[in-house]
Amino acid sequence: MTKEELYKRALEATELSYAPYSNFHVGAAVLTKNGKVFTGCNVENASYSVSICAERVALSKAISEGFREIEAIAIAARSEDEVKSAPPCGTCRQFISEFGKDIEVIFLSPEGSLVSEKIASLLPWGFEL
Ligand code: THU
Numbered sequence: 001m002t003k004e005e006l007y008k009r010a011l012e013a014t015e016l017s018y019a020p021y022s023n024f025h026v027g028a029a030v031l032t033k034n035g036k037v038f039t040g041c042n043v044e045n046a047s048y049s050v051s052i053c054a055e056r057v058a059l060s061k062a063i064s065e066g067f068r069e070i071e072a073i074a075i076a077a078r079s080e081d082e083v084k085s086a087p088p089c090g091t092c093r094q095f096i097s098e099f100g101k102d103i104e105v106i107f108l109s110p111e112g113s114l115v116s117e118k119i120a121s122l123l124p125w126g127f128e129l
Pocket residue numbers: 019022024026041042043044051052053054055087088089092
């Protein structure tokens with residue numbers, strides 16, 4: 001699967017996003033090493049800090065189904081009908097990094113090009129036990 005195809009899956013996942021407070025609809029698509037794709041979206045809450053990001057939903061779906069070998073994760077965002085840049089937040093970087101320093105993270109840059117970078121370069125000095 002190409003990074004463009006995985007990004008497209010993430011963009012499609014924005015359709016299911018529950019974001020009545022921010023109207024910022026995020027989708028994520030996780031590609032496992034054996035070629036399976038798990039998608040997720042952000043799920044907001046009236047108690048704002050309880051909300052969860054799309055990346056952690058998609059990754060948790062993969063992990064909870066027994067897939068821990070992760071190749072890549074793509075993230076996409078949309079506000080109304082406008083596609084937005086969506087690099088992962090710091091919490092999600094730490095969450096992704098738990099499952100492999102070589103995971104490719106794919107997202108749109110503010111200039112509109114598709115970026116693909118290893119999580120280790122997006123999160124230097126991540127916390128480890
Ligand atoms: N959000 C994500 O889903 N992923 C990120 O990496 C950053 C932010 C969501 C959380 C919230 O629902 C909305 O985007 C606005 O912050």
